[in-house]
Amino acid sequence: MANDAVAGNAFRVAPAQPGATDDPVRGVLAAYTRDLIKGVDETLAAFLAAEVDALTEIDAAMGGFAATARDCVLAGGKRVRPTFAYWGWRGVAGGDEPLATVLPALAALELLHTFALVHDDVMDASDTRRGLPTAHRAAAARHRAAGHTGDPDRYGEAVAVLIGDLCMVWADRLMAHATVPPARLLDVRRCYDRMRVETVAGQFLDVLGEHDAANWSVDRALRVARYKTASYTVQRPLLYGAGLAGADPDSPLIAAYTRYGLAVGEAFQLRDDLLGVYGDPAATGKPAGDDLRTGKPTALLMLARQLATPAQRRILDRAGAVTAPHEMARLAELIQDTGAATRVERMISDRVGEALAALDTASIDGTARTALTGLATAATARRA
Template identity: 85%
Template sequence: MANDAVAGNTLRVAPTGPADGEDPVGAVLAAYTKDLVAAVDDTLAAFLATEVDSLTEIDAAMGGFAATARDSVLAGGKRVRPTFAYWGWRGVVGGAEPLPPVLPAFAALELLHTFALVHDDVMDASATRRGRPTVHTAQAARHAAAGHRGDPRRFGEAVAVLVGDLCMVWADRLLAHAALPPARLLDVRRCYDQMRVETVAGQYLDVLGESDAANWSVDRALRVARYKTASYTVQRPLLFGACVAGVATDAPLIAAYTRYGLAVGEAFQLRDDLLGVYGDPSATGKPAGDDLRTGKPTALLMLARQLATQAQRRALERARPGAGDGEIARLAGLVADTGAVDRVERMISDRVTEALAALDTASIDETARTALTGLATAATDRRA
């Protein structure tokens, strides 16, 4: 693809081959996100510096709390949601529109994502995120080291909930910085609010599934994937970008973006299901096998139960929280033996095919089409 640049406005896009030893899929993803990640991170850093200073003025302790929230936002990540929002916008406006006026809107999605991650880690009792202790784990450790009164675990969870809440408020505040006409900003806000509602709905279904895994199903696991992940990872960010560009909700492009976004978003979650069992912790930043330890009813594990023989199903049902690495490795092999892994891989492939077919129907900027085509594969065939 040819280089594309409008100095100070849109992003340069110049994919190159992977470096020696580099994940080729990661290289594709980086090719379409590198400049955007830098722009989003710069926007977030500048915004958060002011916010942290403001909270520090309330009380010295608030400075540390605000810094914890800031560090959670800036701790890395692929910036997938701003990326899809950018290309959704770029698909409409082409390469001539300036980026800086709308960049705060795209960066706000990363604050929303941090809110979801921090709360999700509390609900899942996750110890690590991106290779580092989760917020509630780190805060519990600090509480214990300081010798403070009360239960360190409860303190850590309480602080994490507040960190997530603060990121949600920060997302609202940063979104308001986007230089858009008032009527369009209201439309953007409606799209953003729908994204938040669907994220909460998906998260609730996820929690419900863990409490009633024996009565869950593949269809319901896919519904969780649709609302917990597809909606706010790909579909809604794409629609959000189109809305920032001023596209009407009934435009044909909205239908194409919706179809593409649901397919890629579900494939993204299905890949996460596989990484949750078979991923390399050095790449994912999280221990492998957590879903097996908790019996989380992902589509992968629901399919394994559906496809298993009676003996295999009994073995899967005997899994208990706290199982050792050897038992987890045995269960992972058992899941693969049922054929569930192959089935999920086919489901991912089918969804990518569906997404690309949807993209073929869209009348969009050709650079954006190329980027979204590459991202459909890069986001769903990854190591982390």
């Protein structure tokens, strides 16, 4: 599949067989994905409209704040987590179960994702997200425009933290709208809670790594990828979806989803590591070299240090201390020269292979199997 892996808000599904560019199965899966994304977006819009109205009754300013949170949720994105959760559900339920029963629970994952993004942008001091100012930068700009007193940047960060907190609560509320048996929803909630805890653990390790780079390693960078990204992007959404369908937690299918999700999720983060250095800002919506600017100890940077000559390592040690575009371009070129980028590409390919092998170990609905096969590639060969 070509690197153009994103179409609108949805992943394009790779052909079921190499070279099958006109495979009709691909068109069927794309239709499923379009319907899912449309359903998620409509569910979010309806839910958030009611929530914004309720908060506006508290105070007009509160309504404006809630509308800002709503806009963060609806501002685009690939809807990756609901997509994996859907196919996790479909792989168990088959094609006869109505999507409407679980759609609120699938859409809730997008609210959880917004919580994580808004807080992550504050922690990383990021300026843009999806080509637009991040929540804290936008709030700071409104503070300045209104002529409010106090530090606008501090205000913006406080508002963004609250936006993230609100999205976390909204996710809980929307999940409860799923019309599945209460006992099953409680089991799903346990998976959801574990996903949230693992996300916080990964985020903490990510923050720690930036302040303790001397004690970091490739293994610890991969641990961050496992908990910050793989858990809540692929692995737990798949298991969450299977739980919504009432899957037996001890079944071979759950073991296959666990193995597949970890492999694709890690590959997803490794692709992010490469995009953080070599990505096109027009596609990623973020400035090129952000990870080099902050000195984030990604697997890519850790591998580069491991493979570098002493002279190269001295230059790499300046990551996090350079801001000029030409200096960051030099660092990016040097990382390429060490062979680290090529090694990461190989790690991505190996993990995709591991994920596809996992799918062969269990009985899965045929359409879901084909979709998950395509998603393993689409999620890891993307440009944004």
